[in-house]
Amino acid sequence: MADDDQQSLSQSIKSRLQEGVQNSVFKDKGLLDPDAVIDEDRIVGRDQQLDDIITYLRPVLQGNRPPNMLLYGPSGTGKSLIINAVCQQILELADAQGDQFGVIKTNCQTIKSHDRAVYRLVENAAVEAGVEAGVPESGVSTDRKLNRFYEILSDHFDSVIIILDEVDLLVGRQRDPNDEPAYSKLLYQLSRASQLGHIEGHISVAALTNDPRFMEELDGRAESSFNPQDVVFSDYDANQLQSILERRRDAYQEGVLEDGIIPLSSAFAAQDHGDARKAIDLFRKAGEIADRRSEETVREEHVRDAQEEAERDRTLTQMQGLSTQKKLSLYATAVVPIYSERNLNAVPNTIAYRVYQSLTEMLDVVKKSRDSYLRYMREAETYNFVTSEKRGRGYGSGVHKEYTFIDDPEVVAETLETDIRLEDVERDEGLLRSIVNTQVKDFFGGHD
Structure with missing residues (x-):
């Protein structure tokens, strides 16, 4: 390709990219990321759960150990949202006091074994502390990885909360139905770390699950040492979902949302067990469809098309x-x-x-x-x-x-x-x- 043709193509691509940004219906699309850490005024219908978690985590700011917690309820009901929002504020307040507070977050969905879970904790703790992991993923014992994890916590943090999302999926390779699930062993080890002197600071665990019977599956020792404070999350109703989306309306440019967009997105999500993640995804995908079609407003047909796409994607994945x-x-x-x-x-x-x-x-x-x-x-x-x-x-x-x-x-x-x-x-x-x-x-x- 000639230099002039190459330059012309580059200018064409650049122009089209800039046009897509300038003409987008979105103003701050990040607000429609379901995992975004959001301000308290955007949290809807979770006053009691917010109060409970604030109460349980407040001891961190007083130099004391907070209790372990079990957050349970259906998917998309605000478990991750609330715990992350509170931890973010504690991080800022602790930093202002000169305290070293750490938040180690791990999603257990794709972790297949206890050993892999421990290594993931090492990785995440190292990132949070700004140091090297210090142990290889394979070739060393799980105990050595666990000791490295405790070493990172002791050296860099006064207090740590470990958030294990979808903890019930960490079952491990159970060769026998009576084998202890991997999450039971991990919770036992983490909840006894301070008591056994493995770390110098305070450590507490917040386990997040969809299963209300989660505690029944724990080994007796793990149940006794974990001993969490329960925080229950119920389904959102259509009105609450509508309020959630209203509080994220400013993700869009002024005046681009036609009437009915938010109620329709909320109604679709309410049919699907009141899942706020799905409501937010639908609200975002409707805007993406409008952008894809170079249209200046987001209409109900975009929401319906987004719902159909979501159903097709889910069905395709399953099939x-x-x-x-x-x-x-x-x-x-x-x-x-x-x-x-x-x-x-x-x-x-x-x-x-x-x-x-x-x-x-x-x-x-x-x-x-x-x-x-x-x-x-x-x-x-x-x-x-x-x-x-x-x-x-x-x-x-x-x-x-x-x-x-x-x-x-x-x-x-x-x-x-x-x-x-x-x-x-x-x-x-x-x-x-x-x-x-x-x-x-x-x-x-x-x-x-």
Whole structure:
């Protein structure tokens, strides 16, 4: 490419990047990061939990050890938000007093073993203290890593709080159902560190979990030494979600949000167990869609499109690991309510299996038995794609299963059409409609 052409291309790219920044509907997009540490005036519906955590952590500023805490409640109900907001303020106040307060945060979701969890704590403590980890990830014992962790804490902090998010997922490699889960061993070690003289300062643990029965799974020694103060987080309702988004409205430019955007985003999230993270994600994605389309306002259609994208992304992630036969069984079931001339919210398995048989012929793939189809659909239930119910068709007509989709069947079908074996199906809606309605009429026959 000639120098002049290269320079012209560079200017074009730069111009388009600058235009995208200048014309964005966002003013401060960081406010719509669900993990952002936010000011107290943006916290909604969590006054009691905020008061409790402030009370439990106040001893840090008095040179005393705070208690261990267990924060539990469904995802997106403010556990991380509140503990992080309070810890941020303690960091600032402790610094002003000349005290060394440390916050060591670790998400346990992807940690597979007790050893890996200890090393992650070493890494995070080293970053917080501004030093080298000092031990390798492998090749040394877990005890050596744990001692290095205690050494970093003793050398650099007067008081530390360790935040273990999604702690219930740190089960470790349990070879036997009776084996102690990794989180039980870790909580025992951390909660006894000061008492056993492993560190010179104060250490406390805040464990965050979705499981209200978490304490029941702890080993007796761990339960006794951890002995936390409980802070319970319930689902947000639609009004609280709306208030949360209202307090983040200034993430957008003045006047770009049409009426109804915030109530609609809140309503969608309220349907999904009152998850504030999902409400904020939806609110942000609607703006991203408006930016992508170079539109100057965020409208309800952007929220609906964002919700559909979110459903499709979630469904796609869940479905990626399914075999072609399982995908085909699910697809055959999903297209029935989409193309049926009869209003079918629940899909009889007999209709869906016959549609499946037709699809295998269209795609020239192996046709599995009815029992195999039913087995695949039972697995789809375990993934929470569908629910099923047995229904009778009247005296002497037998019993059949009917499937109802958790998500919009249209979203499920569109997601599955991305599979290479289903590309041809997408292009022939007329044939699909004909196949579905032939089987529907045949099934119901004289049973209308």
